[in-house]
Amino acid sequence: MNPQKLNEEVLAKITDAVSNLYNFRDHYFDNHPVNEATAKITDISKELEKTLQLLDEHKEECEKLDRAKYLMLKGRALNITSDYSPEAFEVLSRAVKFNPKLVEAWNELGECLWKKGDVQGARNCFERALKQCLNKTSLRNISMVLRQISQEPKEKIRNIHESVEKAKEAVQMDLEDGLSWYILGNAYLNLFFVADQSPKILKQSMSAYIRAMSDPAARSNPDLHYNRAVGLKYDEAYKEALESFEKAASLDPLWPEPVKTIEKIEKFLQQTQQMVYNKGNQKARKLQNFLKSLKLHHLGPYGKDSSSSSTGRRHNTFQHIKLCQLLPGVNQGKVVLGKVVGNIVTEDEVPFSFCLVDEDEACVSVTVYNIAEGKGVIIGDSVAIPDPDVHSVDFKYKDKHYQFTNIRVNTPLRLVVNGRVLSHDKHAAVRLDVTLTSQ
Structure with a gap:
């Protein structure tokens, strides 16, 4: 055989x-049980040593x-590990010098710089790769980079919209690539937080x-399960969120964040259930005084013969109903009225949560999205909610059974507090402090 x-x-x-x-690495759990997850890093290191030995043995012929x-x-x-490798950086830098048209080398160098924390350097590498040819790896990496560049709020929103488009392009190049779908899910989830916390965007992410x-x-990636769990939490699919955080924890037992988040969700659910059951922990006399002060004019523009304060036109007719008459899903054309009897304190700013009691002393929890910090309702306020979106929380997790009714409000501008529609300053500005994994 000739040498060539x-x-x-x-x-x-x-x-x-x-x-x-x-x-x-990517199919580790196809061949190993999840309870061996702690050995994954060590096993990958051993395989890396074997591969590097083979590379060194054949260096002369290959070069x-x-x-x-x-x-x-x-x-x-x-570059196989999640940590930055100075040796990988040195080797890949030489590779692109020898062949500036080698797309794979630019992509690998970009990922290496990403791990180092050099986001702009990583972006330059991915853009150099895209100049050589359109490829899914560069597209999804650019999607990631666009979400990490520090910018002013308006530019941040533009970048995240572009991030979604780049991820979509990557998906279209290979509809079977789970990593591209995962990056697209992350892009939509970031858009959910910085845009308007729209349920439609959240469902696209899911x-x-x-x-x-x-x-x-992709299914063996703990980050996928963690970020999906974050989305499920804000979709108020608490049981599925807890299970997804559990999966992330099992795939990376040394990662504390999933376990901490599970504990926070459990605390929130327990507190909410207890406050709904005990009507905000209000004493009977104080509760009665609250309800006596509840008047129909607190329905504001959603009361009988009222017109919209913002448009001057009459609202479509809204039927005032009691909390016990609510049905699961959006109760179109209905409006409920009650008194705030307790705020549910959580470690997360989103959503703002409180308990609402109506004239029959029925009690539900209410979660409000897109509300500005410090602009929530207080105990004793009368609150009317048009078209209430109702979800029943009813599931068992570990040894506890969670059961209560919640109304989800996607914008505070729909709320009527003490007879007045909330003003635009109650709507939250762009949020830039979302806790997700880096991709």
């Missing part, structure tokens, strides 16, 4: 070895054939995560 052919076979061999290294590709493969192998989980490689 032999060198080509050797290069193909080490290409397969690096690919197998990533398959070992004669294609030095840049050899260096890219070595850098890719060194749909993308579901598609991601159909890919076995």
Whole structure:
């Protein structure tokens, strides 16, 4: 066999070895039980050592054939962990110098710089890769970078919209790639927080995560389950959120955040259930005094023969009903009225939560999204809610049973407090402090 052919076979061999290294990582739980998750990092390190040894053994032959590709493969192998590798950076920097058109090398160097915290440097690398050819890896990496660049609020929103579009492009290039779907889910979830906390955007995020989980490689990623759980929490699908946080914790037992979040959700559910059951913990006489002060004019523009304060036109007719008459889902054309009897204190700013009691002493919890910090209602306020969106919380988790009714309000501008529609200053500005994993 001629030397050229032999060198080509050797290069193909080490290409397969690096690919197998990533398959070992990405499909680890296809071959190992979840209770061995603590051994994953050690096992990957052992496989990395074997791969690097093979690369070193065939360095001379491979560099004669294609030095840049050899260096890219070595850098890719060194890039297998989540930590920044100075050696990977040095090797990949040499690879792009030898061949500035090598797309894989630019993508790997970008990911290396991303781990270092050099977001702008990473972006430059991904853009250099895209200049060579359109590829899903660069598109989804640009999507990630756009969400991490520190900008003014308006520019931040533009960047996140662009992030969604780049992730969509990546998905369209390979509809079976779970990682691309995962990045799209993250982009939508970020958009949910910085735009207007729209349930539609949240559902788009959840749909993308579901598609991601159909890919076995993506399904083993604890970050996917964690970020999906964050979305489920804000979708108020608490049981599914707790289970998804549990999955993230099982896939990465050394990561404390999923367990801490589970504890926060349990505390919120317990507090909410207790306050609903005990009507905000108000004493009977004080509760009666609250309800005596509840008047029909507190319905404001949603009362009989009222007109809209913002448009001057009459609202469509709203029927005032009691809390016990609410049905699951959106109660179109209905309005409920009650007194705030307790605020539910949580560690998270979103949503703002309180308990509402009506004239029959029925009590529900209310969660309000997009409300400005410090602009919530207080105990004793009369609150009317048009088109109430009702969700029944009723599930068992571990040894506890959670059961209460909640009304979700997507914007405070729909609320009527003490007979007046809330003003626009009660609506939250852009939120930039979302706690998600980096992708």
